[in-house]
Amino acid sequence: MSQTYLAPEQISTNQIDLSGSKTWPLFKLIDHHIQASKHFPILYLNNTQYHVLFGHKQLNKDITTCICIERPESSHQLFLLFCELYDAASWPLMTKLSVMNYLYFNAKITRNILQKEFLKTLNLHQQGHQANHFNTLLKISQLPTKVQGFCQEKKYSLKQLKQLLLYPPSLLLQLSELDGPFKISASQFILLAQHAHDMAQNNRPITKIIQQIQQSNERPSQRSTRLINELKTQLTPRLSQANKHLHSLSATLPEQLQVNWDPNLEIKSLNLNVSFKRNEDIQSIAQLIQAPKTQKTLKAILKGI
């Protein structure tokens, strides 16, 4: 970048030509961020007249110091300068991605220039296959607006955003619309997407399950936990069936004896919990365990694991 920055200086506003100033579409994308921070307006000098490059809105505030530069010749340099001067590396991730999307699709900056010059400025560069990485970023920036808003709010990391790309955008949109009646955390959203996608691949619609839970009196956070558990159960029908059978067997044990097992049914082992209050109980519990009916039930449970 061969850009000359002039030292910040006091410039009287009547020296500035505001006639052609309008909010740059790109500026709108980061407007909120800029408004919240103390960025200087950027000007350039043409003959004796200063023109606003970026940040004319800032002039309405009581900012008196401006940065004056030489106007870059190419549009991509202008954009790059904008990103540099407004500290693009610190923008929220979703904002950076929207900017990338704008630069590629609207400002028609080439993929090559974006990869080589912008990713670093936006602090989005990564080691490895650049073209793949760039495609991934673009895909994220094309997620439905509602989903992007959800991700922005939940402060998703790039790693988490990449995981979302594994699922159909329509599914993500459907799930993001649940936030409200359901209180969904960032990690729960990914888990939900995974389960809902697995359900769809197994031709099992989830709309009914969602409606049922939505009609309950539970708190939004309880609803999301229940939804995840319900989907998990439906995705493991054999496991659920087998566990149900084991629970029905264990319910027939005397109440002093309780058993539990690995619900994944991977570890073939049974834990037996006995509760007793007095020394005399020991003898009777031993008898209970040895009773043929108990033994038969315990063996049946172990066999079923």
Added chain:
Amino acid sequence: MSTQKQIFIDPSQSKSNTAQQIKQSCGSPIEVSEAPLNKDFRSGKKTLAITPKKGQAFDTCATYSNEYVCCNVKVLKSIKNCPFDCSYCFLQDYLNNSTMQVVGDTDALIKEIQSACEQQPWRLFRIGTWELGDSLALEAETGQAKALIKAVAKMPQVFLELKTKSDQVDSILDLDHQERSVISWSMNPPRIIREQEHRTSDYESRLLAMKKAVDAGYLIGLHFDPMIYYDEWEQDYPELIANIFETIPSNRVAWISLGSLRFKPDMKQQIMANFPKQQITHAEMVTGNDGKMRYVKPLRLDMYEKVISAIKAACNTDTISPIQVPSPNTPLFYFCMERWDVWEHLLGESPRSVGHLDHLFAQHLQHRFPHLVNNVASIEQYETSQDTPIRT
């Protein structure tokens, strides 16, 4: 299999037999002192580097876990990455550098095998070159398997296992192998080969290659691993087994392994990203004690039961437990990375230890192929050997 690849060679390997073979099959390779770094697992499959042997190549198969029965096979790390593109391949999430690498210095590999034999002259070694790739997929370019087959032909303690999903056997058919190399195929029904095992040889070609290997006097290994659940699995797997044993006689099959699809949970997303059309990750799975996702046990038991019945029928036997004295027609059967209770449920018994299963291999092979195995050391020796993982 010889698709266009960029081939590199370490200068130290430029006079090796592998270099000669490469020159003949693909022209002169480019000399580089380090295998080019490839981060993308697919682009690495288009680059082949011939490297010197770095560090120890001879090792024990890395999948050992206390909860699962392991067969204690040894591995020779002579190949890294593979030109094929199986949707379930763990390499897509494993390699730091995805450039395919083949050790050019076969003499150094052979020396390591010899030294292992000298250190444990009492034991029988099964050694595979497939830990991080396919044993024969790059054979046309490198000739590595050929060199190893020739070398182990003179090693009475060794069975070399070359496991493949290719049909690349023509160049090894005429070798004087002395039956010390077992050519193994990882087999799945045609639909799985088509939909999941991309760029591998098709079903018919594998069967044909199997037949050629048998006709050339080789023993065969069969791996129904990973078994994959899909709509027609119940018809397709028994049909697959029947087809194989109509093509080759069971008395030439040294061993058969059975295992189901498994992968680390993180890999689920990798598979979904790399193979968006696949369906294999959506089945009913749980994470086991070794941290890998597998089909739930009731489903695995169902699937295994079907395959075992088909093997019994094809080999005309009532039992395929490796603990029983085998008939000449019964290959040694084992589960790969399965739980002890799965063995017991399906075979009525399980090896008591990893050393026990290793010993069963030696006994079995001696019983069926006495001309290939002289003495079998005691089970205690196998169980207490330093390189045998212990079941605690």
